[in-house]
Amino acid sequence: MTKTAALDLGLVVAGHGRHYIVETPDGEQIICHPRGKKSDCVVGDRVRWQASGDEGVIEHVEPRRNLLFRQDEWKTKSFAANLDQVLVLVAAEPMFSESQLARALIAAESADIPVRIVLNKADLPTIDAARSRLAPYAAFGVDVIELALKARPDEARDRLMPLLQGKATFVLGPSGTGKSTLINLLAPDACAQVGEISQALNTGRHTTTATQWYWTDPERRTALIDSPGFQEFGLRQIDPKALPGLMPDLRQHTPECRFYNCTHQHEPGCGVRAALARGEISESRLRIYGEILNELTQTRW
Ligand SMILES: Nc1nc2c(ncn2[C@@H]2O[C@H](COP(=O)(O)OP(=O)(O)OP(=O)(O)O)[C@@H](O)[C@H]2O)c(=O)[nH]1
Ligand SMILES: [Mg+2]
Ligand SMILES: [Zn+2]
Numbered sequence: 001m002t003k004t005a006a007l008d009l010g011l012v013v014a015g016h017g018r019h020y021i022v023e024t025p026d027g028e029q030i031i032c033h034p035r036g037k038k039s040d041c042v043v044g045d046r047v048r049w050q051a052s053g054d055e056g057v058i059e060h061v062e063p064r065r066n067l068l069f070r071q072d073e074w075k076t077k078s079f080a081a082n083l084d085q086v087l088v089l090v091a092a093e094p095m096f097s098e099s100q101l102a103r104a105l106i107a108a109e110s111a112d113i114p115v116r117i118v119l120n121k122a123d124l125p126t127i128d129a130a131r132s133r134l135a136p137y138a139a140f141g142v143d144v145i146e147l148a149l150k151a152r153p154d155e156a157r158d159r160l161m162p163l164l165q166g167k168a169t170f171v172l173g174p175s176g177t178g179k180s181t182l183i184n185l186l187a188p189d190a191c192a193q194v195g196e197i198s199q200a201l202n203t204g205r206h207t208t209t210a211t212q213w214y215w216t217d218p219e220r221r222t223a224l225i226d227s228p229g230f231q232e233f234g235l236r237q238i239d240p241k242a243l244p245g246l247m248p249d250l251r252q253h254t255p256e257c258r259f260y261n262c263t264h265q266h267e268p269g270c271g272v273r274a275a276l277a278r279g280e281i282s283e284s285r286l287r288i289y290g291e292i293l294n295e296l297t298q299t300r301w
Contacts (some may be wrong), residue, residue, distance in 0.1 A: 004215035007048035007059055012041050013213035022049055022056060023213075027220060032056040040183065042067070043211045044081040044168065066111045068170060070103070072234035080170050080211060080225050085114045089182065092121040092130045096174055102247070102288045103233040105142070106171055109246045110238055111263060113170075116143040120178040123151035136282040140249040149181045157185060164216070168223040175229025183226045187214040190226075210230050240296040244272070247289060265290060 010022035013029065020041060022032040032049050033040065035057050041047055046062040055199040068079040068086065086108045090096035101117070107116040117137060119130055131146065137247040138144045147161075164186070171179045183190045209228055216222040244250040244264060256271025257264070264286070275281045 007050050008056075009062075010047050010049050010056075011213070012043050012045040012047060014210060015041070015043055016210060018060065020047075022047060022058070030056045032058050034058045042078045042081050043213050044083060044170075046082065061278075066113050066282070068107060068113060068172075069237070070107055070230070070233050071236035071260075072232050073236065076237070079172065080182045080213075082168065083113050083170045083225075084167035085116065086170045086172055087116055087118050089118045089120055089171055089179050090130070090134075091119070091173075091177040092124040092126040094174070094176055095126065095130065096177070098284055099288050099291065100135055100174060100230070100233050101137075102285070103235055103292070105137075106228075106235055106246045106292070107233070108172075109248075110235075111240070116145060118160075118182070119144060119146045120144050120149050120182075121151075123148040133284075136249065136285055140252075143177050149185055150195045153185050155289070156182075158170060160186065164222055164224065166221050168213075168225065169194065170225045170228060172228065173229060174231070177229070180226055181248075183214055183224050187216045187224055188213045234295075235292055236296065238291055238292075238296060243289065243293055243296065247285065249285055250289060253281070263293065265293070 008024065010024055010030070012020050013023045014021040017031065020032050020034070022030050022136040024030065030049070040062050041058060045064065047058045048062070049056040049058045054087065064081040066080045066083060068083060070077050070079070072090070086104070088101060088104045089100055097154060110179055117134060119134060121127065127146070134144050145159060147159060149156045171182060173179055211225060211227045214224050214226065216224060238246065243252050250264065250272050253271040253275040254262070254264070256265070256274065258269025259267055262270050264270050272286070276283065276286050
């Protein structure tokens with residue numbers, strides 16, 4: 001038996017800077033500190049830990065199946081590890097940024113985690129504009145689920161539960177879209193704090209400030225992970241050459257480009273731009289691609 005196998009196994013359900021909450025296989029939660037200064041675990045990690053008084057020490061992080069993260073210019077922000085899927089939650093109000101949505105999808109794709117989009121607040125009149133903004137995404141195969149989590153909770157629960165059953169689902173999205181509302185609807189013991197939208201908008205504050213793992217069922221088989229809303233969504237971890245391959249609508253047409261190293265910006269014989277001209281790729285998608293590509297190829301000092 002290896003040394004680490006003798007230690008207790010636990011699941012990181014929350015991280016609070018210097019310490020973590022680790023859940024044991026029987027559901028007990030223990031405050032744990034990482035061994036040494038480095039704190040490199042994230043929510044969703046399976047860890048080996050050792051009791052130390054009433055608290056614990058994390059000795060080892062088990063290998064991860066995947067890790068969802070973003071990389072801004074100066075820092076890397078890990079969202080969570082070992083996920084079965086990501087629900088990107090956007091809303092009719094505040095109107096979401098398509099660029100942020102596209103970036104979240106690219107991050108999930110590059111981490112090889114399946115995604116779905118939930119469009120919330122279908123009870124509001126601005127829903128039509130939001131729905132048309134999502135049309136290109138539905139067209140290239142993303143499952144787009146339109147809901148009113150607060151206004152029509154029973155319908156929302158019936159739509160979502162079959163998609164979540166037995167999985168660990170990370171709920172990602174800008175502030176004020178209803179992520180915590182969704183968690184509270186499906187995980188009755190969660191009591192995640194829900195913010196009034198006016199407040200969230202006026203102060204620029206996020207209601208949820210930490211990532212937190214919640215079980216929806218007493219058997220602890222179905223999990224939802226609440227997270228703070230993001231504003232920035234850097235993708236510095238991505239190799240610019242890999243970018244079109246992470247955007248399914250562009251990817252479909254890259255084999256048609258004349259040059260194998262086409263950047264789909266201005267080259268002659270570009271299959272992606274030809275698809276744009278035929279209306280098979282939306283203008284906004286190619287614009288967002290260009291913006292991200294620009295960011296990734298800028299010289300850094
Ligand atoms: N009109 C309408 N409002 C909703 C709906 N669902 C949620 N809201 C409201 O949207 C606001 C924000 O909800 P939250 O669940 O706190 O949003 P969040 O995504 O967790 O926000 P952060 O924690 O700041 O990232 C609250 O006032 C909710 O009541 C809905 O279906 N329709
Ligand atoms: Mg929240
Ligand atoms: Zn091209």
